[in-house]
Amino acid sequence: MISLYSAATPNGYKASIALEEMGLEYKLHAFDLGANTQKEEWFLGINPNGRIPAIVDHDNSDFAVFESGAILLYLAEKTGELIPHEAKARSVAQQWLMFQMGGVGPMQGQAHVFFRYFPEKIPSVIERYQNETRRLYSVLNRRLSESPYLAGDAFSIADIANWTWVRSYEWAGVSLEGLDHLKRWLDAIAERPAVKRGLLQPVRSEQREKVVKAGQSMLQR
Missing domain, CATH: 1.20.1050.10 (Glutathione S-transferase Yfyf (Class Pi); Chain A, domain 2)
Structure with a gap:
């Protein structure tokens, strides 16, 4: 099981699409970026930079991975999928x-x-x-x-x-x-099909208005 901490953003969707494509079991924890949950102390223990996405791999001693590119590489290495072997x-x-x-x-x-x-x-x-x-x-x-x-x-x-x-x-x-x-x-x-499913984790329409209304606060994320 993998815990995914994410929101409806391009970087967030990288992780959910990869998880869906690889068929990995995961649980989504969707963040409201306007509420600054990603800056809370407990989450900084997972991602010191206080941004999404991040994952915790509970099958690997609760190993935390942050930065979307690093997450993609980690998942590809873990499964041997979506990256060439040669x-x-x-x-x-x-x-x-x-x-x-x-x-x-x-x-x-x-x-x-x-x-x-x-x-x-x-x-x-x-x-x-x-x-x-x-x-x-x-x-x-x-x-x-x-x-x-x-x-x-x-x-x-x-x-x-x-x-x-x-x-x-x-x-x-x-x-x-x-x-x-x-x-x-x-x-x-x-x-x-897996890409379509990944785009529902979370659904963008639930976040769009909050992101727009956040305005200047988005500049810090």
């Missing part, structure tokens, strides 16, 4: 995972903040993050013109990590026009 192919999957962690996530995250939440509308800042997000999308599109998935022929944790962010392109105000390979990939992953 060394070079494995590295390719890890590279595209880190591409999301270091690029798509931070840049699109800032696009979300300044386009949707920030109290002042600063066009130059919004444009800067939207343009960089679009550039990163074009990198993904080029890769996906070469192979069905980011790590090659098989769906992997690299796809989960990037997909959970790219699927919210409209929320960031970024267009997918001309990125046909990226669109094909988005649509294909959206049809996976």
Whole structure:
């Protein structure tokens, strides 16, 4: 059994989708980010950074893992699933995972903040993050013109990590026009049964209004 501490965010969905894809038994503890539960002392013992997602693997001496990319890697290592076994192919999957962690996530995250939440509308800042997000999308599109998935022929944790962010392109105000390979990939992953189930853990509609109303407080999460 794995305890999943999460919320309806791109990073949160990485963990729930991976757990569903791997068929692992888990219990969801859904957080209301506006209530700052993730900053409470008990949770800081699981994730010192006070953010979601985090997991506790009760089958491994209650081992806690935080950071969404680290969770994906841990679960892949635990099950041997969604990551290639051959060394070079494995590295390719890890590279595209880190591409999301270091690029798509931070840049699109800032696009979300300044386009949707920030109290002042600063066009130059919004444009800067939207343009960089679009550039990163074009990198993904080029890769996906070469192979069905980011790590090659098989769906992997690299796809989960990037997909959970790219699927919210409209929320960031970024267009997918001309990125046909990226669109094909988005649509294909959206049809996976385990992905559909993962997106219900928790249901986004239950969180959206709270996130929007949180406004400036979201800048600290």
